[in-house]
Amino acid sequence: MTMHSPPPRPELRLPIAVLDRLMPMHLSIDPRGQIRHAGPTIRKMLGWDGSGTPSIFEHVEIRRPQGVDDVKALMQQAGSRLSLALKSAPDLQLRGVLLPINDGGGAIMDISLGLSFARAVAEFSLTLHDFSPCDQTVELLYLHEANTSTTRLSTRLSERLQSAHAAAQHQARTDVLTGLSNRRAMDDELERLLSDKNQDFTLLHLDLDLFKEVNDTHGHAAGDAVLMNVGAILSRELRRNDFPARIGGDEFLVLLRPTVGEEVAGRIAQRLIQRIEAPIAFEGVECAVSASIGIVMTTQYSQRPTMNELMADVDAALYQAKHAGRGRYVVHSQAGLH
Amino acid sequence: MHGMINRALQSFLVATYGNDVWVEVRNLAKLPFDDFESMLTYDDAHTMDCFTAACQTMHQSPIALLEDLGTFLITHPPLDPLRRLLRFGGASFQDFILSLDELADRGRMAMPAIEMPEIEVTELGANTYRLSAHWKLPGIGPILFGALRAMADDYGSLATLKLAGVRDGAECLEIEVHDTRHAEGRSFQLAEMTS
Numbered sequence: 001m002t003m004h005s006p007p008p009r010p011e012l013r014l015p016i017a018v019l020d021r022l023m024p025m026h027l028s029i030d031p032r033g034q035i036r037h038a039g040p041t042i043r044k045m046l047g048w049d050g051s052g053t054p055s056i057f058e059h060v061e062i063r064r065p066q067g068v069d070d071v072k073a074l075m076q077q078a079g080s081r082l083s084l085a086l087k088s089a090p091d092l093q094l095r096g097v098l099l100p101i102n103d104g105g106g107a108i109m110d111i112s113l114g115l116s117f118a119r120a121v122a123e124f125s126l127t128l129h130d131f132s133p134c135d136q137t138v139e140l141l142y143l144h145e146a147n148t149s150t151t152r153l154s155t156r157l158s159e160r161l162q163s164a165h166a167a168a169q170h171q172a173r174t175d176v177l178t179g180l181s182n183r184r185a186m187d188d189e190l191e192r193l194l195s196d197k198n199q200d201f202t203l204l205h206l207d208l209d210l211f212k213e214v215n216d217t218h219g220h221a222a223g224d225a226v227l228m229n230v231g232a233i234l235s236r237e238l239r240r241n242d243f244p245a246r247i248g249g250d251e252f253l254v255l256l257r258p259t260v261g262e263e264v265a266g267r268i269a270q271r272l273i274q275r276i277e278a279p280i281a282f283e284g285v286e287c288a289v290s291a292s293i294g295i296v297m298t299t300q301y302s303q304r305p306t307m308n309e310l311m312a313d314v315d316a317a318l319y320q321a322k323h324a325g326r327g328r329y330v331v332h333s334q335a336g337l338h
Numbered sequence: 339m340h341g342m343i344n345r346a347l348q349s350f351l352v353a354t355y356g357n358d359v360w361v362e363v364r365n366l367a368k369l370p371f372d373d374f375e376s377m378l379t380y381d382d383a384h385t386m387d388c389f390t391a392a393c394q395t396m397h398q399s400p401i402a403l404l405e406d407l408g409t410f411l412i413t414h415p416p417l418d419p420l421r422r423l424l425r426f427g428g429a430s431f432q433d434f435i436l437s438l439d440e441l442a443d444r445g446r447m448a449m450p451a452i453e454m455p456e457i458e459v460t461e462l463g464a465n466t467y468r469l470s471a472h473w474k475l476p477g478i479g480p481i482l483f484g485a486l487r488a489m490a491d492d493y494g495s496l497a498t499l500k501l502a503g504v505r506d507g508a509e510c511l512e513i514e515v516h517d518t519r520h521a522e523g524r525s526f527q528l529a530e531m532t533s
Contacts, residue, residue: 122529141426142447146448
């Protein structure tokens with residue numbers, strides 16, 4: 001029986017120019033760890049003019065695995081993935097792999113930009129010529145740039161849609177003529193407040209007197225001017241947290257929050273009536289209206305009232321005020337006339 | 339048609355002829371909205387209607403208008419991101435021409451839903467190429483004509499182009515590159531200069 005020694009592995013000797021084109025970021029080191037040659041791209045990045053034989057550790061810091069700071073340790077990492085940085089750009093994390101070669105000993109270390117590609121390309125002003133045509137780094141850059149552009153477009157679209165949405169929502173909850181909130185906004189606000197037992201408030205239901213007469217005598221434009229004036233009064237005469245709304249033709253609801261006592265509520269109602277009674281001029285004619293107001297307070301109930309109860313009570317109070325003549329207000333509980 | 343393409347047509351009309359012309363075009367085309375939005379998709383009919391309306395309004399032949407549109411895509415400063423993305427195709431104008439058969443994939447990589455022309459590049463001679471382009475709508479030939487002439491300038495190359503008819507449903511274009519270092523091209527750094 002004859003013993004066969006394994007056939008010698010084929011070896012390939014490559015001209016440096018070939019290596020430079022295939023792996024423009026490779027380093028060739030001798031057995032002592034001195035750089036014999038650097039590919040054109042990595043040379044640019046190292047800022048090495050090719051003179052002398054500097055140790056690889058003068059230019060490259062191996063970060064992972066840790067503790068690789070001499071040639072012996074480095075050679076032991078042959079074939080595994082290395083995390084490294086150049087001393088010329090310590091904040092760029094690069095990737096590398098090292099393999100020993102027979103050609104006079106030593107090793108070849110190939111390096112790639114890893115995930116720091118975008119910054120590396122900018123920092124070293126790299127061009128298409130700095131990469132092998134097979135290197136997907138350029139495609140990554142392309143994708144990165146395309147992605148940035150499309151994200152910008154999407155963001156702009158979302159912002160436009162968002163502001164259009166906000167405007168539409170605002171419009172849907174606003175009374176166009178007076179600029180006050182509308183019935184829908186008021187209903188939502190009432191529901192919200194009623195569901196929170198800690199929020200006591202006072203509700204005013206205000207209905208204009210003589211509004212129909214203004215409309216009939218001076219026309220709808222005059223009626224609109226009156227309504228706008230009432231809107232302005234309600235915006236101006238109330239506290240910042242109070243909430244007025246126009247809920248129908250000449251009907252308004254006002255939320256006073258935090259709530260006030262009966263006496264203060266009465267004073268506020270009285271003041272609103274006074275302001276509304278001041279006649280306004282519209283195209284040379286004087287328009288005079290008044291207002292009746294019903295008032296209810298959540299503190300008047302032993303149990304939290306429902307929306308329907310509250311509205312029924314404040315309507316009843318308004319009805320009494322109307323019934324008693326123009327320009328009055330009535331507070332629900334005592335049902336007394338002021 | 340993808341909003342990006344419609345938006346490019348709108349931007350071209352606004353930048354070249356003014357907003358009044360765009361308003362006229364969109365009225366004539368009976369667009370049910372004021373502006374195309376780059377990130378949405380529209381019925382092809384809107385694109386065709388706008389284009390027909392633009393030819394009518396400007397008394398331009400479709401071919402002339404499409405060529406100008408192609409040039410606009412490369413040279414209009416706010417569209418620089420597009421020019422840059424195209425420059426990734428190759429380091430020289432000839433590399434770029436040869437990379438055009440990857441254009442559709444490249445476009446889809448940036449925007450999966452965009453309808454890119456499928457281009458086939460044939461080498462007719464050492465410096466002569468024929469491009470055959472299929473697209474969803476007619477007119478890709480003149481658009482490429484305008485765009486590639488501008489790209490040649492961008493690379494600083496001297497090239498002559500001519501429209502070469504339609505073969506098997508593909509609009510064709512012939513390009514002869516005379517000199518790749520004709521003039522100083524526009525700069526292209528791989529890394530975008532972010533201000």
